[in-house]
Amino acid sequence: MTTFVVRRLIVTIPVVLLVGIAAFLLVNLTPGDPADFFLDPDSPAEEVVRVRERLGLDQPLPVQFVRWFGGVLRGDLGNSFHEKRPVIDMFARAFPPTIYLTLTSLFLAVVLAVPIGIFSAIRQNSVLDRFATVFVLIGVATPNFWLGLLLIQLFAVNLGWLPAQGFVRPEQGWWPSLRTLILPSIALGYSGAALIARMTRSGMLEVLRQDYVRTARAKGIAENRVNYVHALRNAFNPILTVIGLAVTSLISGSLVVELVFNFPGVGRLVVDSVFRRDYPVIQGSLLLIAGITIVVNLVVDLLYAVTDPRIRYG
Amino acid sequence: MGSVRRVLFRNQLTTIGTFITVATLVMAAFAPWLATHDPLRTNVRNRLQPPSAEHWMGTDEAGRDIFSRAIYGARVSVRVGYAVVALTTLFGLAIGVAAGYYRWLDGLLMRSMDALMAFPSIFLAIAILAALGPNETNVIWALTITLTPATARIVRGVVLSLKELDFVSGARALGARDLRILLRHVVPNSLAPLIVQSTFVLGVAILSEAGLSFVGAGTAPPTPSWGNMLADAKRYLFVAPWMSYFPGLFIVFGVLGLNLLGDGLRDALDPRMRGHG
Numbered sequence: 001m002t003t004f005v006v007r008r009l010i011v012t013i014p015v016v017l018l019v020g021i022a023a024f025l026l027v028n029l030t031p032g033d034p035a036d037f038f039l040d041p042d043s044p045a046e047e048v049v050r051v052r053e054r055l056g057l058d059q060p061l062p063v064q065f066v067r068w069f070g071g072v073l074r075g076d077l078g079n080s081f082h083e084k085r086p087v088i089d090m091f092a093r094a095f096p097p098t099i100y101l102t103l104t105s106l107f108l109a110v111v112l113a114v115p116i117g118i119f120s121a122i123r124q125n126s127v128l129d130r131f132a133t134v135f136v137l138i139g140v141a142t143p144n145f146w147l148g149l150l151l152i153q154l155f156a157v158n159l160g161w162l163p164a165q166g167f168v169r170p171e172q173g174w175w176p177s178l179r180t181l182i183l184p185s186i187a188l189g190y191s192g193a194a195l196i197a198r199m200t201r202s203g204m205l206e207v208l209r210q211d212y213v214r215t216a217r218a219k220g221i222a223e224n225r226v227n228y229v230h231a232l233r234n235a236f237n238p239i240l241t242v243i244g245l246a247v248t249s250l251i252s253g254s255l256v257v258e259l260v261f262n263f264p265g266v267g268r269l270v271v272d273s274v275f276r277r278d279y280p281v282i283q284g285s286l287l288l289i290a291g292i293t294i295v296v297n298l299v300v301d302l303l304y305a306v307t308d309p310r311i312r313y314g
Numbered sequence: 315m316g317s318v319r320r321v322l323f324r325n326q327l328t329t330i331g332t333f334i335t336v337a338t339l340v341m342a343a344f345a346p347w348l349a350t351h352d353p354l355r356t357n358v359r360n361r362l363q364p365p366s367a368e369h370w371m372g373t374d375e376a377g378r379d380i381f382s383r384a385i386y387g388a389r390v391s392v393r394v395g396y397a398v399v400a401l402t403t404l405f406g407l408a409i410g411v412a413a414g415y416y417r418w419l420d421g422l423l424m425r426s427m428d429a430l431m432a433f434p435s436i437f438l439a440i441a442i443l444a445a446l447g448p449n450e451t452n453v454i455w456a457l458t459i460t461l462t463p464a465t466a467r468i469v470r471g472v473v474l475s476l477k478e479l480d481f482v483s484g485a486r487a488l489g490a491r492d493l494r495i496l497l498r499h500v501v502p503n504s505l506a507p508l509i510v511q512s513t514f515v516l517g518v519a520i521l522s523e524a525g526l527s528f529v530g531a532g533t534a535p536p537t538p539s540w541g542n543m544l545a546d547a548k549r550y551l552f553v554a555p556w557m558s559y560f561p562g563l564f565i566v567f568g569v570l571g572l573n574l575l576g577d578g579l580r581d582a583l584d585p586r587m588r589g590h591g
Contacts, residue, residue, distance in 0.1 A: 014421075018429035026445050130323070137327075141569035143521055145528050146544060146562035153555050164551075252434030256525045260548065270437060271529050274444040282441050290432040297432075 027279045077284035087284035098265035105189035113193040117200025139194025148187035148260035165262040192246040203238030244300035328578025334571025342392035351379035353386040372556040383538035390539035398519040401458040410469025427463035435460040506583040513576030517569040
């Protein structure tokens with residue numbers, strides 16, 4: 001197990017480095033000089049040189065990269081051009097709402113989708129399976145922000161049950177907080193649920209066709225035991241994989257959903273920064289989000305090893 | 315009996331998917347003939363009108379005809395979607411073949427693809443657009459960069475499995491050069507999964523373009539796109555709900571059609587998938 005974990009961690013290092021290079025180049029290859037943000041258009045040439053020196057822009061790109069990435073590894077993501085405060089502080093403020101939103105969406109998606117996927121595989125071609133197919137097809141094709149708009153119309157405007165906008169932090173009471181999370185989580189979670197249901201179904205179908213399942217049936221083991229003990233246990237890995245994928249797609253989707261619901265999370269922060277051309281914030285958010293994705297993938301891979309011993313020793 | 319019904323259900327769905335996909339293309343190609351009004355002509359006296367015989371899907375905040383704008387909106391989706399498919403296929407094929415065929419390139423190329431895949435797609439796309447500037451061409455490039463890794467991975471997988479097969483080693487034994495083996499054997503055998511992948515890339519590209527235009531990083535107004543129409547609709551949610559219904563339905567049907575077509579193609583092109591649904 002230790003060898004597996006170590007090997008898996010080593011593979012992650014070049015990816016982290018490449019992610020850093022990508023985020024660095026994205027901003028540094030952008031037309032225009034970052035020093036312009038700190039200067040009046042008619043600043044004298046000495047002033048320009050001074051600011052460029054202060055920002056380290058006079059150094060060659062590789063040197064700039066090493067300095068910047070060194071800072072990143074120590075948790076220093078630089079300062080926002082716009083708000084003149086550390087990016088990490090802005091992120092610390094915007095991150096919790098996005099985490100709550102992503103986790104509630106993931107929870108909704110898993111709780112709904114895994115049973116749907118399992119039942120529709122066991123009762124393949126039944127009416128329930130047909131409904132599940134339609135649920136999946138529509139879920140995959142529906143833009144989360146459009147679903148958000150429809151939900152606001154129905155539950156906030158027409159019925160007046162739930163707030164249409166904003167986020168109440170849990171410190172101010174968990175129920176008001178949860179109320180602000182319900183609609184965005186449904187909007188965000190549906191496509192994830194569709195994805196998970198589809199993969200669970202096909203993963204389960206794959207397993208149900210295996211020889212050992214047939215053997216178990218032939219031995220006269222009760223159908224439920226075959227399905228839920230013999231088959232489901234082996235369908236865990238594909239389900240895990242897709243849940244891992246779903247996390248990434250939920251984080252991605254949160255960007256747009258947050259805008260629909262005026263949600264003060266990372267997505268909003270990034271979109272606002274894009275319009276202000278606040279590159280350190282964009283860069284920092286990209287890196288942190290990529291970091292989270294890498295960690296999620298790592299955790300999923302390690303969980304494989306837990307649920308499937310073949311991987312540990314393979 | 316159940317499986318027969320399943321196949322029929324699948325075939326029906328594939329037919330529907332093909333029909334919707336062709337209809338979207340026709341809509342984009344013949345937009346000027348299909349639209350009932352000029353999609354850009356404003357008429358303030360006629361603003362925020364609900365659907366009527368004159369304006370089938372109502373009018374927006376500037377009195378523009380939503381039906382005509384939605385028809386023209388298909389042009390943006392089709393242009394972006396098909397351009398992204400063409401480019402991701404080209405780059406995905408090149409990178410996937412290179413990584414699968416040449417061991418020494420594999421590590422570098424695939425780790426780079428992994429790095430790109432570590433960024434959630436919309437975040438990466440929006441950061442690229444922040445750097446390049448928001449317009450349709452840059453949306454195409456941003457989505458190409460975010461979607462190429464998946465295609466490259468699929469191609470690499472096909473190449474790796476083909477490389478060991480007898481007909482490829484046979485060709486090599488006969489003295490065929492790498493390029494010939496690639497073009498005559500590897501590329502044709504990658505086509506089936508690539509065609510299937512294309513339909514999904516198309517769907518994702520259309521959804522992403524709509525999302526990017528919705529947040530204001532994609533197609534700029536007044537050019538109608540399904541995404542920026544929904545951005546307008548968001549501001550009039552309380553007074554003109556119809557503004558949000560129709561552009562959204564166009565997106566759902568467009569993407570649904572592509573996914574149905576893709577599922578059908580996968581079943582048809584890959585015999586192992588038959589009956590898997």
